[in-house]
Amino acid sequence: MNTNIIQQTTETTTSSSSTPIFRVYKDQPNDTLKVPLVEDGIIKEEIGDIKHFVQKWFKIPDFSSFNLVLQNDESNPLVTSTPLSNFAGNVVLKIQPITTTTIGPGKSSFSTNGAIQKEERNTKYYYLERNNNSILQDKVMNGDYILFHGTRSSGKTTKIFTTMDHLSKIGFFPIYMSLEDAFSFNSIEEFWGRFLMVINYEIRNKIQFTNAFTIFDKPNELSQQIFKNRDVILFIDEFDRLLDAPPEVKSNILGIFRNWKQNSTNKFIKSVVAIGPFDILNIDSDKYSPFNVVDQVSTQDFTQQDVTEFFGIFQRIKSVTVDSQVVDSIFTLTNGHPGLVNVCGRIIDKDICGRIIDKDTKLTLISMDDWNKFASSKLLYGLFGYSTVSRMMSSIETQTDLCKQTLIHYVKIFPQFLVLNGYELTKETKYLISMGFLRYTSEPVSGSFKVASCSLKSLLIKYCILNKLHTIHRRQPPPEAFPINNSIIDIFTIVKTLTPTFHDSPANLTTKCYRGFGNGPKRDSLVPDEAFYHFELVATIKNWEPKVKINPIVRTGLNTKDRADIVLEFNEKKFVLEIVAHTTLKDVENHIKRGTRYKTSIGATEVWIVHYTAGKQTKQSKYPSSIPGVGVIHIWHNSKFNDFDFVCYQPLSDKDQIMTDVGSDEEEYEEDTVEEKMNEDEEEEEIDEDEEEEEEESDEY
CATH class of the missing domain: 3.30.1370 (Ribosomal Protein S8; Chain: A, domain 1)
Known part of the structure; x- marks a missing residue:
């Protein structure tokens, strides 16, 4: 430690200075380190900022492996979102390691439904304290009436409990209720009767309120006795239930809330926080509403760093090692949605952990290969089991x-x-x-x-929808039976049969700039992109044979483009179709080469590169052919989608090449046609930005 800047102190009291001075120590109080409140031009505003400085200075690897506590109050770790303005004078903080003994090793699990109570955090459920409550807290302390909204399982209620805990510590009186808790909207009397019962239950006072309309009145002696001049913050969950209430009931409830707000000087209640989905923003339009949509606050999904820290907690408690690429993949699949992140964590915890044990360390190791193989076949089971x-x-x-x-x-x-x-x-x-x-x-x-x-919310939600296309996006399937022989899906027959049925109306087209070859469209002309072909194939496959599953694709990097890959599964056999559209033949070759690694990574039976192009091959620029384990289908079509040529190279099992040629005037080529003589235009295209991006992605599988 650099002792030149450590200032020894034994101060434990708080003075009346308006600007607090924070000192922190790890082992002994007489070794406190003064924390700069301004660093690199950035002003520290919350305890979390102090904690980040401490982590960096003391070289603590994991942000979530320690708490900061007041020297004389070690039983109450400081919430990272606590504003520094709540402190004054000399404040001495201690670094408190979170040990496996403290948090109950091996007993925690991932929570996928319901709020996590304070006593359950990292004892019953894995929990990450996030430094993102300041906006909500500032509005509450300002006396605003707030619409706090987010999707289900996005952590709304858990965040509310964290906020309530902090408000209690700084002198507020928070009260929580849920309109799902036996509230009736049949009449005004029934609603306020239930409201009175819930308030009495939450306050737990021997003498109970008897009038719901005077609970928060300052002249009320019982209110003075209970609240003791503390400002009340009322949190109301499942507030969207009010949207369906009879107009007279809804207007009465909102009108009374509005009266509280307009007469705040005579009321103990300072702020009301309505909690629910995006729908609750509609409350703003009611003429009696005390809520203003400008005072809305939305929940925040996990950031990449949040997901990393969250799984760091899991690894420490569970004594397992999770490859960092697996964590990155989970963030990419879920887009940070807390509920979906927890579903992925639960799958790792319950279904993958324990399968691979390192012989030397005796620890469970979860590699990218483990996650790849499981996610590409079993992840959907976990998702559809998630309420x-x-x-x-x-x-x-x-x-x-x-x-x-x-x-x-x-x-x-x-x-x-x-x-x-x-x-x-x-x-x-x-x-x-x-x-x-x-x-x-x-x-x-x-x-x-x-x-x-x-x-769309996330890649996982996309795959859930794709697997339900036969119920929400019906199409007329081909009259022939779905082509399966001995549990092997005939990919070429599927592509050849379905391509002429594509719905190519402008409303269905997503486009890209043409980068192809030969006598096709001019460079940079707009042509259908991979997403168009991907959706058209999947939509008709699911309507043709609903039992075929469309499995998620695992990404290994946060900067990876959304590849147009399809993983079909039938009778526990996986078939990969990688869609490549209107690009250079060199790029198609690169996709073919990567296919073998993809096949091994997820344990696929077959991998196919499906190449859609508006440029026909010539003697100078010939279609790339297949390699062992990877088949190739080249499809030429005109701009009107009424003329097609198909060339299919079946996956090779040895050095013999099998070629199927279907088309009006396609020419057969000898087996030694993998080497191409790229024309001048294609050589220029190889250095195109799009091609360079593809080259950078070559290590992702």
């Missing part, structure tokens, strides 16, 4: 055709955002956001709140 996803899928099946079509459009363009260009949200889009199908970006609008763009 939030199950509810979403059941709900969308009952919606209007327009709502289903809206969802399908977002599936097609994923991961792109649809920019709304100032248009108001349709009721279908509001529903999809509330249910958790979509995420959104917002833009500041004076005195209001506006959604600027929307995108």
